Amino acid sequence: MVSALVTTARYDRPSPAAQTEAMVVSVVSRGHRGNRIVRRTTRESESRRDRKGFAAANILLALMGLLVLVGPAFGQNARDWVTGLPREPIHVNVWPEGKKVAVCFVLYVEVWGYGHGPNFRPDMVARDPDVVDESFRQYAIEWGIPRVGRLFKEQGVPLSIALNALFPEQHPDVWKPLRASVPNAPIVAHGINNSTELLPLGRGLDAQRDYVRRTLDLIQKSTGVRSRGWSSPSVYPNADTFRATAAEGIGYSLDGMDSDVLSRLVGEAGRLVLIPYPAVTVDMGQYLSRLKEPGDLERLWIDYVTELAREAEADPSRDATIVAIGIHPFVVGTPAGAAALRRVLENFKKQKLVWLTDVEAVLTAAGLKP
Numbered sequence: 001m002v003s004a005l006v007t008t009a010r011y012d013r014p015s016p017a018a019q020t021e022a023m024v025v026s027v028v029s030r031g032h033r034g035n036r037i038v039r040r041t042t043r044e045s046e047s048r049r050d051r052k053g054f055a056a057a058n059i060l061l062a063l064m065g066l067l068v069l070v071g072p073a074f075g076q077n078a079r080d081w082v083t084g085l086p087r088e089p090i091h092v093n094v095w096p097e098g099k100k101v102a103v104c105f106v107l108y109v110e111v112w113g114y115g116h117g118p119n120f121r122p123d124m125v126a127r128d129p130d131v132v133d134e135s136f137r138q139y140a141i142e143w144g145i146p147r148v149g150r151l152f153k154e155q156g157v158p159l160s161i162a163l164n165a166l167f168p169e170q171h172p173d174v175w176k177p178l179r180a181s182v183p184n185a186p187i188v189a190h191g192i193n194n195s196t197e198l199l200p201l202g203r204g205l206d207a208q209r210d211y212v213r214r215t216l217d218l219i220q221k222s223t224g225v226r227s228r229g230w231s232s233p234s235v236y237p238n239a240d241t242f243r244a245t246a247a248e249g250i251g252y253s254l255d256g257m258d259s260d261v262l263s264r265l266v267g268e269a270g271r272l273v274l275i276p277y278p279a280v281t282v283d284m285g286q287y288l289s290r291l292k293e294p295g296d297l298e299r300l301w302i303d304y305v306t307e308l309a310r311e312a313e314a315d316p317s318r319d320a321t322i323v324a325i326g327i328h329p330f331v332v333g334t335p336a337g338a339a340a341l342r343r344v345l346e347n348f349k350k351q352k353l354v355w356l357t358d359v360e361a362v363l364t365a366a367g368l369k370p
Contacts, residue, residue: 080265081258083239090262090273092320092366099355100312102322102362103305103348104160104275106231106254107148107329108190108284109178111164111171112137116195118288118330136330144333145174149181151338155345158358160324162190162231162254165218166197179223186360186370187225188254189215191233201238208244216248228370229359231255231277246272251370252363260308260321262366273368275324275359280304282326283337294331294340301325301344309353322362 080087095102112118119125120136152159159182168175179185191198192215200207212230220226230245231254245253247269256263256274265272279285281304286292292300308321332341348354360370 080242082237083242083265083267085242086266087274088264088266089319090264090366090368092262095320095355095357095362096365097355098353100316100318100320100353101305101308101351102320102355102357102365104322104324104357104359104362105152105157106160106162106188106277106324106326106359107145107185108162108231108326109145109164109167109175110162110190110233110328111166111193112195113193118284120288120330140329140333141171141174144329144337145178146181147333147335147338148327148329148341149178151342151345153181155342155349157345157349157356158361159185160188160229160358160360161185162188162326163219163223163227164190164193164233165215165222166193168222169218175222184358186229186358187219187223187227188229188231188359189219189227189250190231191215192218194233198233198236199238199241201236201240205240205244205247208240209247212244212248212250228252229254229275242272243267243269246270251368252359254324254326254359260323261319262322262362273363275362276322277324277326278304281323283331284326284328287331294334294337297331298340298344302347305348305354306351309351312353324359 078087079085094100114134115130117133117137119130119133121132124130124132149159161178161182189212192211200211216227226249228249228251230250230252232241235255237255241255242253242265246265246267250272252273252275254275254277257277257279259274259276261276263274265274281301283297286297286300287294305323308323312318312321327341331337345356348356357365363370
């Protein structure tokens with residue numbers, strides 16, 4: 001049965017929540033007048049009370065269905081909305097030393113290539129050469145990555161690295177000092193590069209397995225480390241990606257972006273732990289798409305983690321939570337970005353319920369093999 005589900009899974013199929021939302025929409029029309037929802041009926045003689053009662057009853061049933069389908073934490077028989085595979089929670093009562101919130105900073109070390117990558121000035125992309133945007137990207141590699149490595153070494157805070165497989169070979173003068181700064185940082189495989197060699201989506205499971213295997217082989221050749229973690233390049237996986245990574249020996253993934261706690265996919269190729277990597281905490285999206293400055297990110301990160309700690313203090317019986325925060329040298333590798341990140345690390349080190357750690361230490365603490 002699992003095999004059939006896996007074969008038919010599609011990345012873009014509607015989630016249970018979306019299906020339930022459609023049920024609600026079938027009861028309540030999309031027409032709005034100010035803040036009042038206008039409902040349609042073909043029986044004008046029906047009493048207003050009956051119409052309201054019918055609508056309320058159907059909405060209540062739909063909402064009850066939503067609670068059953070998505071739940072506050074994954075039920076024992078829940079299925080993942082991306083893959084269709086069974087997904088189960090991993091219950092952790094407390095992290096080491098009584099901590100309740102694990103925070104893992106993940107530095108993305110990526111290869112974009114000339115003419116590719118994030119743009120600081122989209123109005124200049126038609127220029128050739130686009131000096132501004134090429135410089136924006138090159139500064140991040142040559143100055144930003146070393147600065148972030150030095151910062152974590154200075155603060156004595158664990159760091160995880162998401163690595164494009166071609167980076168150590170193409171930028172050895174940057175990679176070697178970074179690795180020297182954080183020699184114990186787990187290396188999470190992050191595909192071949194971040195622009196021209198992404199996952200072969202739509203070409204079947206075998207093609208993705210080959211891509212994952214090639215990524216792992218290249219990283220092992222240049223670093224000596226066989227990665228056990230995965231983060232899809234350009235945050236672009238599909239259902240086959242989770243199966244392919246598990247089949248190639250990957251034990252955990254950062255492609256799960258919808259939770260506060262550890263969970264696990266269970267499939268015929270093996271089990272894959274999902275470490276929460278919320279979209280809202282990633283610096284690149286906030287900086288380039290939402291135009292947030294490092295100071296804004298400082299407040300966002302502190303508020304996000306402090307609220308998790310407050311919830312844990314208010315209810316110690318809650319499962320311990322975790323957040324993997326993606327950081328990029330374009331943002332936190334500038335002097336202003338590093339200054340904001342330093343203040344964040346210093347704040348977290350003072351919080352009694354916050355554990356600054358790396359992605360593999362979290363798995364070990366949860367009783368799982370990285």
